[in-house]
Structures are given as C-alpha cells and as structure tokens.
Amino acid sequence: MIKQLKYYLTLIMGLVFTQFAQAEEIEMADAMRANGKIYVVVAVIAIIFVAIVVYLISLDRKASKLEKELKEHSES
Amino acid sequence: MGQIKDYWWKVLGVALVFYAIVAGLLTDVPKLPILNETIRNLYYHVTMWFAMMILMTGSVVYSVKYLMGFNIDFDRKARITAGIGILFGLVGITTGSVWAQFTWGAFWVNDPKLNGAAITLLIYLAYIILRNSLDEEQKRARLAAVYNIFAYVLLVVFLMILPRMTDSLHPGNGGNPAFSSYDLDNDMRKVFYPAIIGWTLIGVWMGQIRYRFENIEKKLHADD
Numbered sequence: 001m002i003k004q005l006k007y008y009l010t011l012i013m014g015l016v017f018t019q020f021a022q023a024e025e026i027e028m029a030d031a032m033r034a035n036g037k038i039y040v041v042v043a044v045i046a047i048i049f050v051a052i053v054v055y056l057i058s059l060d061r062k063a064s065k066l067e068k069e070l071k072e073h074s075e076s
Numbered sequence: 077m078g079q080i081k082d083y084w085w086k087v088l089g090v091a092l093v094f095y096a097i098v099a100g101l102l103t104d105v106p107k108l109p110i111l112n113e114t115i116r117n118l119y120y121h122v123t124m125w126f127a128m129m130i131l132m133t134g135s136v137v138y139s140v141k142y143l144m145g146f147n148i149d150f151d152r153k154a155r156i157t158a159g160i161g162i163l164f165g166l167v168g169i170t171t172g173s174v175w176a177q178f179t180w181g182a183f184w185v186n187d188p189k190l191n192g193a194a195i196t197l198l199i200y201l202a203y204i205i206l207r208n209s210l211d212e213e214q215k216r217a218r219l220a221a222v223y224n225i226f227a228y229v230l231l232v233v234f235l236m237i238l239p240r241m242t243d244s245l246h247p248g249n250g251g252n253p254a255f256s257s258y259d260l261d262n263d264m265r266k267v268f269y270p271a272i273i274g275w276t277l278i279g280v281w282m283g284q285i286r287y288r289f290e291n292i293e294k295k296l297h298a299d300d
Binding site for chain 1: 101281291
C-alpha cells in the first residue's frame with residue numbers, strides 16, 4: 001500500500017515538475033548567439049548607423065562653411 | 077572644426093546610441109513569455125517614444141518662450157523640434173506595428189494604447205497643417221504656439237495618463253509582461269536610459285542642422 005502510494009506520488013511530482021520546466025522554457029534566439037552569427041547583425045546595423053552619422057557630420061560642416069561664407073560676404 | 081564645448085553633446089549622442097545598438101543586441105535580457113527576444117525592442121521602439129516626448133517638451137518650451145516675447149526664432153525652433161518629434165513618433169508607430177504583426181497577428185488592433193499613440197501623432201500632424209495654412213508670420217506663430225501647448229497637454233493625456241487607466245494589450249499594461257519594475261531589471265536600464273538620451277541628442281542635432289540651414293536661407297533672402 002505505502003509502496004504504491006510512493007509510486008503514485010513520485011509519478012505526480014514528476015509530472016508536475018516537467019510541466020513547470022516546460023512553462024519556464026521560453027524560446028530565445030540562443031542558437032543565433034551560440035554560433036556567433038549575431039555579431040554579423042550587430043556589425044551590419046553598426047555600419048548603417050555610422051554611415052548616417054557621417055552624413056550628419058558632413059551636413060553640419062556644410063552649414064558651418066555656408067555660415068562662414070555668408071559672414072565674410074556681408075563683411076566685405 | 078569648431079570648439080569642443082560646442083559639439084561635445086553631438087559626440088555624446090552618437091556614442092550613447094552606438095553603445096545602445098551594440099549592447100542592446102548582445103547583453104542578456106530576461107526571458108519572458110509573449111515578448112521572447114523582442115523584449116529588446118525596449119532599446120529601440122520604446123526609446124523612440126521617450127525621445128519623442130522629450131523633444132515635444134522642448135518644443136512646447138520654445139512655444140512658451142515665443143509667447144513671452146514674440147521672438148520669431150523661438151517659433152521656428154518650436155516647429156523644427158516638433159517636426160523631429162513627429163519623425164520619431166512615426167518611427168515608433170511603424171516599429172510597433174511590425175511587432176504587433178508578429179506577436180498579435182495584425183499590424184493594427186483596436187487598443188487604447190495604440191489608438192492613443194495614433195491620436196497624438198494626428199494632433200501633431202494637425203499642428204504642421206495649421207502652420208502651413210497661415211501666411212502671416214506673427215499670426216501663424218501665435219496661433220501655432222497656443223495650439224502647441226494644447227497639443228502637449230493632449231500628448232500627456234493620451235500617451236501617459238489614459239493608457240494607465242485602461243486595460244491594454246500592449247506590454248506593460250493590464251498584467252502583460254514587459255518593462256514594469258518587476259520585469260525591467262537593472263541591466264536593461266543600463267542600456268535603455270542611455271539610448272533615450274542618445275537618440276534625443278541626435279534629434280536635437282538634426283534639428284540644429286535644419287535651423288542653421290534656415291538661418292542661411294533667411295539671410296540670403298534678406299539680401300535680395
């Protein structure tokens with residue numbers, strides 16, 4: 001009797017724990033991280049951002065240049 | 077090159093956004109249902125809205141400054157800052173829509189938080205339309221400044237107050253997992269806050285470039 005009870009208890013506990021384990025398994029992009037390919041994505045996005053920043057800098061310098069020219073023009 | 081005291085904040089903005097892009101993809105994040113890996117959108121999508129709100133705050137400050145002395149330059153600054161804010165808002169709503177398609181199965185759902193965001197953007201688009209429909213400079217500036225104050229109040233209501241009072245599907249509302257004090261751990265804050273500051277600074281930089289070009293344009297026309 002006690003042996004049987006123990007058996008069922010273990011079975012139920014086992015079932016409950018596997019359920020919990022499954023619920024906690026939330027899928028993440030671990031494979032992408034594991035094989036290192038995520039760095040390729042980071043590199044690509046970083047390059048795009050750098051390109052946009054370089055363009056912003058060039059616009060900023062253009063504005064400075066035009067401001068200077070206007071100033072010289074109005075002084076002369 | 078100018079003086080470092082003039083452009084240090086641009087360097088800071090670029091550095092912070094660069095850090096947020098890299099760290100946002102590589103650092104560990106909490107594993108939460110529904111969100112999964114998209115919890116990283118906190119660093120990108122949510123950041124757009126926060127930067128937008130900071131820029132709109134700047135815009136309304138310029139509008140109030142205009143009303144205090146009727147200096148037309150403040151009106152121009154208010155318009156340009158609001159324009160950058162609208163750009164960030166449009167990016168925010170588009171990125172949110174992409175996420176919704178892959179999470180809820182639809183690009184748009186009828187949800188208080190989403191509708192509030194859409195209404196806010198429409199209110200600011202109306203600000204631009206209102207400006208464009210008036211020709212007389214000072215009159216336009218006064219009307220637009222007063223409207224901008226109303227728009228800002230509505231932004232606070234629609235983006236911050238109403239979504240908190242109702243249930244919403246959006247992460248962080250109605251018990252959905254997201255960026256609450258329970259879920260948003262301190263490691264995420266280390267990327268999230270720099271991202272907000274960085275994008276806001278880049279927004280200000282973009283606005284400054286536009287303002288300077290408009291100044292040049294103005295001077296050229298004054299010579300005619």
